Amino acid sequence: MSNIIEVKNLSKSYGKQTVLDDISFAYEPGQTIGLLGPNGCGKTTLIKIMTGLINDYSGTVLIDGHKPDIHTKAMIAYLPEKTYLADWMRPVDTIRYFSDFYADFDTAKAKEMLIAFDLPEKQKIKSMSKGMQEKLQLLLVMCRNARLYVLDEPLGGVDPAARAFILDVIMKNRPGDSTMFISTHLIYDVERIFDTALMIGRGKILVNAGVNELRRDGKTIEDKFKEVFGYAWQVN
Amino acid sequence: MLGKLIKHEFKASAHSVLNIYLAAAITIVIMLLSYAVKIRWISALSTVALLIISVLAVVITIIAVIAGFYKTLYGSQGYLSFTLPVKSGQLLGAKALVSFIWILLSYIICIGIFVGVYFYVSAKVGENTVENIKMLLQVFGGVSTKAIGQMIIFFVVSIIMQIAVLIAEIYFSITLANTRAFQKIGAVSAIFIFFGVFVLMQIVTAVLTTYVPVTLYYDPLAAGGGLALSFSQSMIQNPTGVNLGLTGLVFEIIAAAALFFTTGWLMKNKINVK
Numbered sequence: 001m002s003n004i005i006e007v008k009n010l011s012k013s014y015g016k017q018t019v020l021d022d023i024s025f026a027y028e029p030g031q032t033i034g035l036l037g038p039n040g041c042g043k044t045t046l047i048k049i050m051t052g053l054i055n056d057y058s059g060t061v062l063i064d065g066h067k068p069d070i071h072t073k074a075m076i077a078y079l080p081e082k083t084y085l086a087d088w089m090r091p092v093d094t095i096r097y098f099s100d101f102y103a104d105f106d107t108a109k110a111k112e113m114l115i116a117f118d119l120p121e122k123q124k125i126k127s128m129s130k131g132m133q134e135k136l137q138l139l140l141v142m143c144r145n146a147r148l149y150v151l152d153e154p155l156g157g158v159d160p161a162a163r164a165f166i167l168d169v170i171m172k173n174r175p176g177d178s179t180m181f182i183s184t185h186l187i188y189d190v191e192r193i194f195d196t197a198l199m200i201g202r203g204k205i206l207v208n209a210g211v212n213e214l215r216r217d218g219k220t221i222e223d224k225f226k227e228v229f230g231y232a233w234q235v236n
Numbered sequence: 237m238l239g240k241l242i243k244h245e246f247k248a249s250a251h252s253v254l255n256i257y258l259a260a261a262i263t264i265v266i267m268l269l270s271y272a273v274k275i276r277w278i279s280a281l282s283t284v285a286l287l288i289i290s291v292l293a294v295v296i297t298i299i300a301v302i303a304g305f306y307k308t309l310y311g312s313q314g315y316l317s318f319t320l321p322v323k324s325g326q327l328l329g330a331k332a333l334v335s336f337i338w339i340l341l342s343y344i345i346c347i348g349i350f351v352g353v354y355f356y357v358s359a360k361v362g363e364n365t366v367e368n369i370k371m372l373l374q375v376f377g378g379v380s381t382k383a384i385g386q387m388i389i390f391f392v393v394s395i396i397m398q399i400a401v402l403i404a405e406i407y408f409s410i411t412l413a414n415t416r417a418f419q420k421i422g423a424v425s426a427i428f429i430f431f432g433v434f435v436l437m438q439i440v441t442a443v444l445t446t447y448v449p450v451t452l453y454y455d456p457l458a459a460g461g462g463l464a465l466s467f468s469q470s471m472i473q474n475p476t477g478v479n480l481g482l483t484g485l486v487f488e489i490i491a492a493a494a495l496f497f498t499t500g501w502l503m504k505n506k507i508n509v510k
Contacts, residue, residue, distance in 0.1 A: 014416070051319050053509045056416065074321035085317035086308070089252045100240045101320050 002065060004029040005050070010059035012045055012048065017221040018091055019045045021203035022059070027179065027196065029147070034194040034211075034227055035183040040139045041201045043183040044081065047152050050181070051078045054223065063148065077146035080152045083133045087126035091119050091136055098140050109173075110143040131147060138166060142173040153180045157191055163189045199228055237322045241330035248308065252300035253293075253338055260289045267415045271360055283353055283440035290349035297342040301335040302406055306426075308481065310414045316507040324503040332403055332496065339399050376377030379478060383454050387463070390452065390480055405433050411499045415506045437491060445484030446471045454478035 003026040012020040019042040027033055035043050048054040049061055052068035063072040082185060085094055091114055098105045115123050117135050125133060138154065154170065155163045163186070172194060184190050193199075197214060199207040206228050207214070214224050263286045270278035308317050309327075317327060358365050373384070412418060413426035447470050455464035463478070473483045 015420075048509065053315065053318050055505050055507065070321045070323060073319055076319070078315075078319050080313055080315040082312045084312050086248060086313055088248070092245075097244060100244070101237070101322070 003062070004064055004066075005033075005181065006060070007046075008048075008060040010049070011045075011055060011062060012042075012049065012054070012057040016122060018203050020049075020057075020200075023200065023203070023205050024059075025198060025205060025208050026120075027181075029179050030177055031195040032180040032182065032193050033189060033196045033198055034187070034221070035181060035200070036185070036187055037183075037199050037200045038185055038229060042203055043200065044152055046200070047078075047150055047181075047183060051076055051150055066173040069193075075147045077102075077141045077144040077149045079137060079141045079149075079151040079154055081156060083130075083137065085125050085133070085137065087124070088121050089125050092121040094125075094136065094140055098143070102144055103107075104145040106143045106145060110139060113139045113143060117215075131158065134158065138169060142169055145175050146178060148179045148181065153183055154184070155184055155186045159214070160189070167193060187222040187225050188220075194221065197221055197224070199225065201229055238326050241322060241326055242334060245330045245334040245380065249252060249300060249304050249334055249338060252304060253297050253342075256289065256293045256296045257345065260286065260293060264349075268340065271356075283357060286349055290346040294339075294342045294346050295330045297338050298402075298406075301339065302327070302410070302415070305331060305335070305407055305454065307316055308509075309503070310509065316449050318507070318509055328407065328496065328500050328503060332407065335403050336399055338504060339403070340396070343395065343399070382462045382482045383478065387451075387478070387480070390463075394485060397485060397492070400492045401437060401488050401495075404492040404499070405430060405437065407496045408499045409433060411507070413500045414508070414510075416508055417500060419508065433495075437488075440491075441484040441487055444487050445481035448481065448483040449473070451494055452480040452482060 003226055006026040010020055010023050011018065024045075034173045036044065037043050038105075045054065049057050050063060050068065055068075061068060064075060065073045066072050089097070095107060095110045095114075098110070111121075117139055119128075119132060119139070124158065125136070128136070141149065141151070149170075151170070154166055158166065170180070170182075176235055180193075182190065191211070194211050196210055197207060198205065207224070211221060214221055219227075261284055267282035267286055270282055275395065307313055308331075318324075320327070356364050358368065409426045409430035411424065412429050413421070418425040418429075449466070449468055449470040451466050451469065451471060451474075452463040453466050453469070453474070456464065463480075465482075466479075469479070471479050
């Protein structure tokens with residue numbers, strides 16, 4: 001089976017600061033991969049390269065065998081950390097927008113989910129709370145029948161009850177054969193859904209292994225994370 | 237996809253510019269009513285307000301073009317724009333086309349309001365507008381109607397090119413300011429880049445237009461008495477008659493194309509969306 005994500009010798013610097021330092025990894029389709037690391041370790045940079053938001057890097061990044069381009073953008077459903085919708089838009093406008101540009105967008109499902117999420121379809125985004133805006137973005141992303149979902153800190157800044165709701169929405173709405181690439185530093189809440197954990201720190205890959213392997217000695221992924229990053233910070 | 241991009245670009249930009257046109261329409265109605273019922277102080281006030289609004293329409297439209305381009309590509313909305321399954325050239329093309337239409341519309345409305353107010357007010361105060369037009373045409377003493385038509389076409393093409401160049405300069409400046417080399421400096425770098433490019437373009441265009449001996453001049457012997465192409469005299473050599481330099485216009489076409497191409501390349505290869 002060909003890899004859905006393939007990264008070879010990827011490096012990225014901002015001036016003199018190296019954020020990603022010659023990292024390589026590859027994943028076959030169908031997995032849920034947790035991209036784990038503390039704040040500022042390069043998770044968002046890696047995601048922005050994969051989604052085509054950053055183009056000046058060295059190394060190779062292939063999504064389904066293609067460099068980030070129109071083909072890969074059509075197959076990736078991306079949820080960024082930020083609110084990326086124009087404030088004049090209403091949920092009904094955002095649904096039209098997504099259905100115009102993404103062939104895999106399910107408009108009927110989106111309208112159903114608007115009701116389920118209790119989001120008024122004609123309320124302007126600028127008058128919505130941050131929580132409502134985040135729910136709307138999640139809805140738009142999860143109403144795509146994408147091959148690869150890239151979610152950047154989907155649980156960042158939300159309360160524990162909302163985290164459970166968000167995870168539930170993600171897992172219920174993803175197509176069975178799709179791949180999930182989720183970055184987070186809130187491991188405890190998410191680790192139950194991971195198949196693979198990719199831990200990065202100081203620009204390097206510190207762990208890239210299946211969760212069953214990591215849990216073999218009875219520890220949780222969060223324990224492993226603390227172990228790895230405690231050690232990594234000490235030696236660096 | 238280009239058609240869809242244009243459709244959504246119109247929807248997005250309309251929110252920023254339509255209010256000023258609405259204000260102009262309301263002021264026109266007030267002005268016409270006040271002249272009809274002969275309330276002189278309201279007539280005077282609304283006429284001045286209309287002239288100010290017409291200039292503001294151009295200014296607000298240009299500000300909306302700048303703000304819209306920055307917000308939708310390099311602000312948080314850039315996360316959506318740059319992850320759409322479209323080419324960066326299509327993204328740029330849709331924005332440029334819609335910006336061009338809005339700015340052209342603002343020019344037409346501004347000029348239209350000035351001309352309309354002039355004729356309307358002249359007629360209301362009892363001036364002979366037909367005589368005024370005849371006096372205006374005497375400036376081009378002896379020039380045929382055909383040549384005047386050709387000159388109008390030349391000036392319309394020049395204005396269209398100036399709008400295209402202005403958009404290209406704005407887009408290029410904002411995009412270059414959002415590459416890694418300039419991002420640290422912030423928004424002020426876009427202003428400096430813009431004025432640098434703008435001044436340079438103005439100087440080169442003026443020099444080429446004035447000194448290069450490729451011009452359109454009035455030839456009364458040509459069929460119907462129209463404009464003819466000359467390669468022997470520049471505008472500076474013959475400053476009094478009808479003599480229009482062409483190389484500045486050609487330079488503007490090439491420069492606008494080069495700026496758009498470079499902007500597209502930077503968007504594709506060098507942008508770090510913050």
